[in-house]
Amino acid sequence: MKFASSARLAAVMTAAAVALTACGGGGSDSGGAVDGKGKKLSVLVGVNAHYSAQQKEWFSDIGAKFKAQTGADIEFETFASANDELTRIQTSVVSGQGPDVYSLGTTFTPTAYATQAFVTLSDDDWKKVGGKDRFNPAALGISGPDAEHQAGIPFVSRPFVMAYNKELLAAAGIEKPATTWDELAQQAKKLTNPATGTYGLATGYKDNFDPWKFIWAMSVQAGNPLVDGKTLKLDDPSVKKAYETYFGWLTKDKVVDPSAVGWSNSNAVAAFAAGKSGYLMMTTSSSVPTLEKSAVAGKYAYATMPTTAPGEAAPKGDGDKAASILSGDNVVVADYSKQKDLAFAYIKLITSKEEQLNYQKIFGDLPANAEALKSLTDPKLKPVVDAAGKSKATPFTGAWGDIQLALLNVTVQSVPDLSNGSVDESGLLNRIEDAQTKGQASLDRAAKS
Amino acid sequence: MTTDSFKDLRTAPRPPAALPQTAGADLPSGHGAGATPGHDGPARPQRKPARRKGLSERNRPLWMLIPGGLLMLVIIVVPLLLGIFMSALSLDQYTLRKWVSAPFIGVENFVEALTASPLLHSVWLSVSYSLIAMVVTLPLGIAAAVATQNAFRGRAVVRSIFLVPYVLPSFVVATVWRTMFQPDGVIDSALGSVGIDAGLWLNGPQTFWTLVLVQIWASWPFIYLLALSGLQSVDHEVHEASALDGALWWNKLRYVVFPYLKGPLALAFLIGMLHHINNFTLPFVLFGVPAPADVEVLPILTYVTSFQSFRFGLSAAMAFVSLVLIAIPLFIYLRAVKLDDAETPGGKK
Structure with a gap:
C-alpha cells in the first residue's frame, strides 16, 4: 500500500542518500x-x-x-x-x-x-x-x-514585460503602449474585435505562475507590499481590487479570449504569435525565438508593464519600481x-x-x-x-512559497465563475480570506523559526 | 500450492453437478488453482492429514523468503517507521537540514491534519471517486469479457484494442484527455455540434466527474482482463452440462458463469480501489496544482503539503491517518473475501 507514499518517498530518499557515500569529491580547503x-x-x-x-x-x-x-x-x-x-x-x-x-x-x-x-x-x-x-x-x-x-x-x-503588436496598435490609433492598468484596459477595448477573433490582451488564467504575479504587481503599485513584517496583508482592499481588475479583463471589459480561462502562458504566446492579440502580458525576452519565427515577426515590440495601480493616477510607494517581480x-x-x-x-x-x-x-x-x-x-x-x-523583489520569507500558492489558488477556484462571465464578490472575498488565513499561518511558522 | 492439490487434480473425479455451489464457496486464487475450482469438495477429507504430516510442508524452503523479506524491510517497513517518526516532528524547510533533531511535537500534526486541513474532505473525495469509478467499470469489464469469450472473426484484434487504455502510461492518458477537455477543445466542439454546452471540465465542480470519467476509461480493461481470466477457467463441460439442463443465456450467466468470476473480480475490486485511491498521475496531470477544490484527492493533498509547502511532518501525519482510515475497511473486506488466508486449510485454494 502506498498511502504514505510522499512521506515514505522522503524517507527513502533520506535513507538512500545516507547510504551513498563518496559524492561530491573530497579534498580540503x-x-x-x-x-x-x-x-x-x-x-x-x-x-x-x-x-x-x-x-x-x-x-x-x-x-x-x-x-x-x-x-x-x-x-x-x-x-x-x-x-x-x-x-x-x-x-x-x-x-x-x-x-x-x-x-x-x-x-x-x-x-x-x-x-x-x-x-x-x-x-x-x-x-x-x-x-x-x-x-x-x-x-x-x-x-x-x-x-x-x-x-x-x-x-x-x-524580467517580465509585455509585448505588443505594432500593426494592431497603429490600426486602432494607439500611439504609445499603456503605462497605467486603466489605460491598458481602455486600449485593449479598442483593439478587441470578437468578429475577427482579435482580442486586446493575451494572458492565461490557468497558468501556474502568471496570476499571482499580476496580483502582486497591482497590489505593490497601490502601496501594499503584501508582507509587512510578520503580517500578511491579503485582506487589504488593494488585493481585492487587483483580482477584480485581472478578472475584469475577461468578464467586464471582455478584452481577453474567453478560452483563456483554460490557457497557460504558452497558449497566450501562441495567440499573440498568430497575430490575434494586441498585447501579450507577462512574457520575457525568452519569447523572442518563438515570436521571430511567427506571423508577427518584425511587427512586435516589448514594453515594460504598467506601474500605476488600477484606479490610481500615479504609482504609490515604490510602485514605479514594480514593473516586474x-x-x-x-x-x-x-x-x-x-x-x-x-x-x-x-x-x-x-x-x-x-x-x-x-x-x-x-x-x-x-x-x-x-x-x-x-x-x-x-x-x-x-x-x-x-x-x-x-x-x-518579492517578500523575502520562507513563507513566500505558501503565499504564492494561496494567491494562485484564489484564481484556480475562481475559474468556474470566470467562465460563467462574472465573479461573485462574496465568493471572491471568501477565497481571499482563505488565502490570507493560510498565508498568515505560514508566515507565523516562519517567524517562529 | 502443495503437491497434493495437483494429485487431486489428476485423480479426483469432478461431478459437474456440484460445481456451482462449491465454486461459490471456495475462491480460486490467481495461480493455478483457478483452473480447478470445485475439486476440493470431495478431496478435502483426504488432504487434511496429509497437510499436517507431508514432507514437503516440513521442509518448506522458507529461507527463500529472505531476499524478498529484506527488500520489504528496507523499502517498506523502515521508511514506514521513519514516516511515523516524521509525523511527530515539526519538520519543514526551517528544520529540514537537521531533521532528526527537529522539534518533537507529539500529536500536534495529527490534530492539525484532522481539524485544520482538508484531509477528511480529501479522504471522502478519494474514496467516493474510486468507488464510483469501480462500480461503473465492473459491468463494463464483465460485459466486454463475456462478449469476447467465444471465438469470432477478428476477436484477437478486438481484444488487443480493448487493452489499449491499460497499456498506455497514465501520464499519456491524462495529457491526451487534458488536451481534449480544453475550453473550446475537441470535446466541447463535439458536444456543441449537438447543442450541448457542457461547461468547464478542468475547473469547478464538474472536475470530479471529469476525473471519474477518465479513470473509468483508463481502468476498465483491468476488470476486463481479470474477468476474462475468470471466464477461461470455466470448463467446457460446465457449459455443456448447463446447456443439456436447458439453461438459457441469462440463467447460465447468473448461476453458472458468475460464480467463477467472483474470485477474480473480488481481487480486481480490491486492487482497482487501491490503485484509484493511490492514483497521483491522473489528477496531477489533468488539473495541476493547486488543484480545484473538487479534485483535491489524497495523493494531491499530501504532495502539495510535502513538496509545495514543505510541511513534511504534517504530510507524514496526513499520510498515516489516511493509511489507517483506509486500512480498516480494507481489513474487513479482506476477511470477507478471504483473499488473505491462503494457509487456512479449506479457506482458499
Missing part, C-alpha cells in the same frame, strides 16, 4: 590561490529545453575555461523541472552531500535560504566571486533577507561543500562580463553583471533592460 588540480566541482543547473544543444556546448566551453584557470574539472548535472530540483535540494540538504553549486529560480531563493544549507557570503566571499559591485544592484534584491545576509549570487535576469536565476554554494573556493572561482568565471554577454547571446537571458547589462545595445531589448532595473 586550499586557502589562498585556487588550485583545483585533480579536483572536480559538481554543479546543478536547470536543463534548457529550448536550447539543449547550445547548453551542452556551453557546458563544455565553460568546463574547458575553468580547467585552464584552476586545473579542476566541472561535472554539470541538470534537472528537468522545478520538482526535480526540489527533490535534489531536499535530498542534499538532509544528507549533507551533493552538488557544490546550485542554480535557483529567484522566487525559490527565500525558501532555500530558510533551510540554512547554503553559504551566506561574507565580504571575503564576495571578493572571491569578483566583488559585489560587479552585479546589477537591482538583481541583488532577492539574494537574502538584507544586504548583510545574502546567499544567492545573481546569474541572469529574466525580480526574476531570473541565482547561484548558491552548498554549505556542506568541501571546495567552496573552487565554487566561488566558478561563479566568478560565469558572472564575468564576457561570459555573461556570451550567455545572453546564446540563451536570451539578460546579464546580472552590471557592465555587461549596460553594454547591451539591441533596441528591442531596451524595454527589457529597463524592466530589469524596475524589478522589485
